[in-house]
Amino acid sequence: MTPPSSPTRGRPARLDRARTVHTALALLDESGLDALTMRRLADALGVQAGALYRHFATKQDLLTAMAEHMLGQAADAADAAETTPADDWSRRVAHLARALRTALLAHRDGARLFAGTHATGPNTLRFADNLTGALRQAGFDDEQAARALYAITHFTTGHTLEEQATLHPGTGQPPEAGLLREAVTAGTYPHLAATLPTLTSTDYTTHFEYGLHLLLSGLHTTRQSTH
Amino acid sequence: MTPPSSPTRGRPARLDRARTVHTALALLDESGLDALTMRRLADALGVQAGALYRHFATKQDLLTAMAEHMLGQAADAADAAETTPADDWSRRVAHLARALRTALLAHRDGARLFAGTHATGPNTLRFADNLTGALRQAGFDDEQAARALYAITHFTTGHTLEEQATLHPGTGQPPEAGLLREAVTAGTYPHLAATLPTLTSTDYTTHFEYGLHLLLSGLHTTRQSTH
DNA sequence: ACCTGAACACCGTTCAAGT
DNA sequence: ACCTGAACACCGTTCAAGT
Numbered sequence: 001m002t003p004p005s006s007p008t009r010g011r012p013a014r015l016d017r018a019r020t021v022h023t024a025l026a027l028l029d030e031s032g033l034d035a036l037t038m039r040r041l042a043d044a045l046g047v048q049a050g051a052l053y054r055h056f057a058t059k060q061d062l063l064t065a066m067a068e069h070m071l072g073q074a075a076d077a078a079d080a081a082e083t084t085p086a087d088d089w090s091r092r093v094a095h096l097a098r099a100l101r102t103a104l105l106a107h108r109d110g111a112r113l114f115a116g117t118h119a120t121g122p123n124t125l126r127f128a129d130n131l132t133g134a135l136r137q138a139g140f141d142d143e144q145a146a147r148a149l150y151a152i153t154h155f156t157t158g159h160t161l162e163e164q165a166t167l168h169p170g171t172g173q174p175p176e177a178g179l180l181r182e183a184v185t186a187g188t189y190p191h192l193a194a195t196l197p198t199l200t201s202t203d204y205t206t207h208f209e210y211g212l213h214l215l216l217s218g219l220h221t222t223r224q225s226t227h
Numbered sequence: 228m229t230p231p232s233s234p235t236r237g238r239p240a241r242l243d244r245a246r247t248v249h250t251a252l253a254l255l256d257e258s259g260l261d262a263l264t265m266r267r268l269a270d271a272l273g274v275q276a277g278a279l280y281r282h283f284a285t286k287q288d289l290l291t292a293m294a295e296h297m298l299g300q301a302a303d304a305a306d307a308a309e310t311t312p313a314d315d316w317s318r319r320v321a322h323l324a325r326a327l328r329t330a331l332l333a334h335r336d337g338a339r340l341f342a343g344t345h346a347t348g349p350n351t352l353r354f355a356d357n358l359t360g361a362l363r364q365a366g367f368d369d370e371q372a373a374r375a376l377y378a379i380t381h382f383t384t385g386h387t388l389e390e391q392a393t394l395h396p397g398t399g400q401p402p403e404a405g406l407l408r409e410a411v412t413a414g415t416y417p418h419l420a421a422t423l424p425t426l427t428s429t430d431y432t433t434h435f436e437y438g439l440h441l442l443l444s445g446l447h448t449t450r451q452s453t454h
Numbered sequence: 455a456c457c458t459g460a461a462c463a464c465c466g467t468t469c470a471a472g473t
Numbered sequence: 474a475c476c477t478g479a480a481c482a483c484c485g486t487t488c489a490a491g492t
Contacts, residue, residue, distance in 0.1 A: 015456080038485060050487075051457050059485065115342070115388055120410040125419060132418035144437075145418070146425035150386070151438030155378065158385025161342055162377075183347040191359035191372070192352060198373035210371075211378030214445030221444045242475080265466060277468075278476050286466065 015047055017055050021065050025107055028066070032168060033109035038062075060117070067114045068121035074103035075123045078130035089138035090216045096131045097152050097212050104160045108168065111160035128153075139223055148219055155211055163204040177202070242274055244282050248292050252334055255293070259395065260336035265289075287344070294341045295348035301330035302350045305357035316365035317443045323358045324379050324439050331387045335395065338387035355380075366450055375446055382438055390431040404429070 042049040056062040077099035104110040135145035177200040269276040283289040304326035331337040362372035404427040
């Protein structure tokens with residue numbers, strides 16, 4: 001028999017940043033961000049809570065490392081696309097925006113984790129550099145490229161935040177769509193009533209693609225007017 | 228002398244939802260969302276923490292009421308604009324988006340508060356109905372209007388979340404721009420290096436206007452192609 | 455060098471008991 | 474009816490002491 005309380009089969013289970021971040025992300029997926037406490041994480045690692053502070057100065061520091069790790073997926077997708085036969089620039093930008101959303105969706109509360117930290121690690125910077133590069137190579141000047149980077153990433157995090165919030169009722173609200181439906185039919189909101197089917201649709205990919213299309217279309221217009 | 232520990236000069240200071248939400252928003256502005264605890268709020272109200280639960284089932288319930296109150300400002304601005312000599316539709320939509328950002332900026336951590344709740348009260352619905360109405364009256368069909376509503380609000384919350392996060396270093400990071408600058412110059416991120424001046428600009432209004440312009444321009448193109 | 459044990463100063467929430 | 478007091482089951486973080 002292996003000792004029942006040991007999370008890995010090895011003996012003393014030395015701590016390090018990589019293993020800690022990995023376990024933390026697994027715990028995040030299981031229980032969500034609100035349930036991710038230093039004590040529970042320490043438990044999963046077979047260690048006392050205080051031991052975590054030898055590798056992370058603070059819980060915020062750990063969360064930042066988790067967000068940075070999460071963005072590795074987006075950065076990898078970005079790098080892979082870079083070596084691909086040069087697409088139309090707007091397809092490349094769209095691909096990167098989708099990669100960011102996918103990376104955030106890959107972990108429960110991923111968007112909230114990302115929005116709540118300020119990762120400036122290699123993965124985050126690699127992704128941002130790649131997206132900015134796609135814009136500059138498309139002919140946007142440095143200022144426009146930087147602003148477009150922000151517009152795209154802020155829309156993506158805003159959207160995904162909402163998507164994941166309605167996905168996992170988390171710590172609150174009823175069935176979500178029911179709440180809105182009920183409130184709208186109770187009060188007098190003619191425009192919300194008319195658009196209710198779309199407003200309560202759970203096809204988030206289509207919602208995301210529409211907003212992304214708007215941004216890309218706007219970029220297209222801006223680019224033409226300066227070329 | 229008035230008793231030094233009484234927050235208002237009155238005597239027993241009966242509790243109600245309105246006064247509680249008001250005091251909570253004042254406390255939010257003073258100390259930020261992380262420091263807004265039920266105990267501290269109770270203290271400011273001259274009451275025990277447990278008493279709050281007679282008016283709010285849970286802390287999340289209180290936060291939702293705060294967010295809903297916050298959106299009153301945006302809804303009022305929306306209503307005022309509705310009776311104004313009919314602007315160009317894109318100016319009206321832009322006005323509403325700006326009103327939302329302004330409402331979120333009106334309180335410390337306002338965007339985080341709004342993003343972390345799911346207010347479906349009269350203020351929130353009034354604002355959303357108004358924005359959806361502006362889009363429908365511009366000629367967008369119900370589906371497009373609903374999707375555009377989401378694109379605009381998600382961009383606005385995403386942007387303002389970031390804006391307020393870098394405004395108040397909150398619970399973490401150094402001077403913010405310094406972190407990015409340092410990381411970029413240390414590693415090899417040519418596109419971020421080239422765009423660094425804009426990336427580290429703290430003129431958030433211009434950043435916001437650029438993203439908003441992109442969305443409106445995209446909407447303009449979409450509208451023309453169906454008209 | 456790395457972790458444990460124990461403590462400090464808090465949390466949100468519940469609920470009998472008082473008034 | 475509304476609030477207090479006190480408790481329950483937690484938190485993040487620190488730090489002497491052990492190994």
